[in-house]
Amino acid sequence: KNEVEQSPQNLTAQEGEFITINCSYSVGISALHWLQQHPGGGIVSLFMLSSGKKKHGRLIATINIQEKHSSLHITASHPRDSAVYICAVSPSYGGATNKLIFGTGTLLAVQP
Amino acid sequence: DVKVTQSSRYLVKRTGEKVFLECVQDMDHENMFWYRQDPGLGLRLIYFSYDVKMKEKGDIPEGYSVSREKKERFSLILESASTNQTSMYLCASSLEYTEAFFGQGTRLTVV
Numbered sequence: 001k002n003e004v005e006q007s008p009q010n011l012t013a014q015e016g017e018f019i020t021i022n023c024s025y026s027v028g029i030s031a032l033h034w035l036q037q038h039p040g041g042g043i044v045s046l047f048m049l050s051s052g053k054k055k056h057g058r059l060i061a062t063i064n065i066q067e068k069h070s071s072l073h074i075t076a077s078h079p080r081d082s083a084v085y086i087c088a089v090s091p092s093y094g095g096a097t098n099k100l101i102f103g104t105g106t107l108l109a110v111q112p
Numbered sequence: 113d114v115k116v117t118q119s120s121r122y123l124v125k126r127t128g129e130k131v132f133l134e135c136v137q138d139m140d141h142e143n144m145f146w147y148r149q150d151p152g153l154g155l156r157l158i159y160f161s162y163d164v165k166m167k168e169k170g171d172i173p174e175g176y177s178v179s180r181e182k183k184e185r186f187s188l189i190l191e192s193a194s195t196n197q198t199s200m201y202l203c204a205s206s207l208e209y210t211e212a213f214f215g216q217g218t219r220l221t222v223v
Contacts, residue, residue, distance in 0.1 A: 030209065031209070033212070035214075040216070041121075041202070041217030042215070042216040043217075044214070045213065048210070048211045086155070088155075090209070098207075098208060099145070099157060099160060100155075100157075102155040102156075103154060104154040105154060
């Protein structure tokens, strides 16, 4: 079983819809990361959080440490949001080296 | 703007060749990482370095080596390229306990 599980693996939405991507993990963590990867490869960090909730524009990330679960929400989705969204965790045992454990990603397609 | 730059976006190499993938960061980060990304498997750590000349194996180091002679540069070496090393390779850097910054990726094809 993977230490970081994401769902769904694939998601198709219509423009304007509210989108939720879920991430569950099985290890103790110091932080959880949400990353975005557009076609072509480059990965961008969207959020790093260790508790509660963070918001940036139309994106919201939440984490429940007790339940070992995080969600990424996209409000008023747009075709430019189409990308792979990756959940990753910084395990507590990794210390300061910041080695990440990654989920396999969620491929989001937002249709106009 | 912070930047992690990988030397090539696309590479095609022949089986048995020695291949060098270069990564440079301009943020004075201690930690640097090499990952490979394959469909259905996500990103897997090959090697990481937490200081100049310091390195540790990741989850899949077989067939790879690394070099970090200067803080800003971290090189991944495929000693003798094989077709099962065809993949997307991503470099990243970070400070302690902070977000990671990724390069644009190198898509390597070994024929």
